Amino acid sequence: MPPFDMGRVRDLNAHADINPCGACPVRSLTVCAALEVEELRRLAEILQTVRHEAGHTIFAEGDPAETLYNVTAGTMKLYKLLPDGRRQITGFLLPGDFLGLSVNDTYAYSAESVTPVTLCRFPRRRMDALLEEFPKMQRRLFSMASNELAAAQDQMLLLGRKTAKEKICSFLMMLSQRAQRRGHKENPVHVPMSRADIADYLGLTTETVSRTFTQLKTSRVISLLEGNKVQIHDMDQIFDLAEGA
C-alpha cells in the first residue's frame, strides 16, 4: 500500500486541451477510429483524461452509470461478486478497450485497475448526445459490443467445458493475440495480473493456476521470464492444448 492514495483522479487536461485525441496511440482500435478530425474535436470537448494507480476501483457494481471510459494505457479488470465474496473476473481490458456500458443506468460490474492506467472519461449524457449526432460512432460502438459478446461466448465455453490446462493455454493465447493486435510482439507475453486474478478469471484457484504454470514449464511448453513475461515455445502446440485437440 502506498503511503498516500495515488489512485485519486488527477486531471491531465492541461495536456489534453492541446490535442487529446489526435495523438492518441489507441485511436485506431477504439470507438474514435470512426471519426473525422472535426468530430474528434467535438469528442475531445467532452472528455477528461485521468490516471489511476494500480489497484484503484474506478466504479463498483450497482453504482449509477454516469460515465463511460476508454482505456488508453495500462490494464483493467472487470468483476462481479457473490454475497460470500466469491469473485468472477469477466474481463481484462487493454488500451483501446471500452467500459461503462450499462443496462438500467447502473454498472453491471465493478472495474479496477490492475496496473497504473490512463483513461478517457466521457459523461454519459453528453456521450449519448454525440452518438445521436454521429451515427458512425454509434455503429462503431455497436460493432465493439458485438465483438465483446463473441468474446464472452468464448469465455463461457472456457469456463463451462475446459480443463485447467486448457484454460491456462487459452488465456495465454488470448493475451498473445491481443498484444499482437495492438502492435506488440506476440511472443514473450506480458502477464501483468496476479495468480489470484487469473484464477478468478478462469474459474480456478490460485493454487491450481500456479500448479498448471509449473506443469507447462516442466513440460517445456512455456518459460517464465523476468518482469511477468511468459515465453511460449510453440504457438501451434499451445493452440492445440487450448482446445484439447
Add this chain to the structure above:
Amino acid sequence: MPPFDMGRVRDLNAHADINPCGACPVRSLTVCAALEVEELRRLAEILQTVRHEAGHTIFAEGDPAETLYNVTAGTMKLYKLLPDGRRQITGFLLPGDFLGLSVNDTYAYSAESVTPVTLCRFPRRRMDALLEEFPKMQRRLFSMASNELAAAQDQMLLLGRKTAKEKICSFLMMLSQRAQRRGHKENPVHVPMSRADIADYLGLTTETVSRTFTQLKTSRVISLLEGNKVQIHDMDQIFDLAEGA
C-alpha cells in the same frame, strides 16, 4: 428422428404479406418496438417468416452470416463446440430474442431449435441498409446487445464460481423471470429443454443435473409437474439458493 425432415424452411409469407408485424405478439420485446407504422411496413418488406421443427439446425458456427433472425415463437439454443465434441450452450432464446449478430461475417456459434419455432428472417445486407435509415432501430439493437452482454457476464459468474445447486436454482430463476417479462405467469416454470441441454448450459453433466433436481425436490424447494413444468415453492428461498447466501 421424424420419418422425413419437417425442419426444412416453410415460407409463410402467404400470411405475412397481410400484416406480418402489426399483429406480432413479441414486437414490444424486440428490435421492432422502436418503429412507427410506416417503418414497420418497410421492415415487413424485407422479412420472411419461417417455421422449423424441434431439433433443426438453423445455422452452424463458421457459416457465412447472411441472415439475422428474430424468434417469434418457440425456444432456441445457441452453442459452441470443442474439437472433441464437448459442447457449451451459450444461451437459450425465447420469443422476442434476436440472433445472428456476427463478428467477421461468420456466425460465432451454432443455432438449433429446442421446440418447434417461428422465426423472422432478415437478409443482413437489407437489414444493414434499414438500420442505417432508422437510427432508432440501430439504438434499440445496441441496447439489446448491451443486455445480452450483461446476461453473458452473469453467466460467466455462474459457470466460474457457482456450485451445481446454485447453478440449477439460478437457471430456474432466470427462466421464471424471462417468462414473466413475456407476460406469462412466473411460477410453474416451463422447462422445455432436455437434461443434456441444461447440463451443457450450466457446465455440468446430465447426471448431476438430474441428481440436483431430485435433491431440490426431496428438500421441498421445487416440485416436478406434468408437461416439463417446475413448481417453485418459495421464490425468495430459491433466490437465496441461487447466490449461496
Add this chain to the structure above:
DNA sequence: CGGATGCTTGATCAATTTCAAGAGGGGTGG
C-alpha cells in the same frame, strides 16, 4: 409389444479445491 431415447439412481473415480506450510521478493524501518 418392442425399441429407442431420455431420465434417474448407484458406485467408483479423478480433477480440482481446500488446508497447510514454506520460499521468494520487495519495501520499510531500525
Add this chain to the structure above:
DNA sequence: CCACCCCTCTTGAAATTGATCAAGCATCCG
C-alpha cells in the same frame, strides 16, 4: 545496510465436488 514483515507464489497432502462408468426405469412411438 541489514533485518523484518508482508504479500504473493509455490508446493505438498488430504478432502470433496462433480464426473465417469454402469444399470435400471419410464415414456413415447411406431
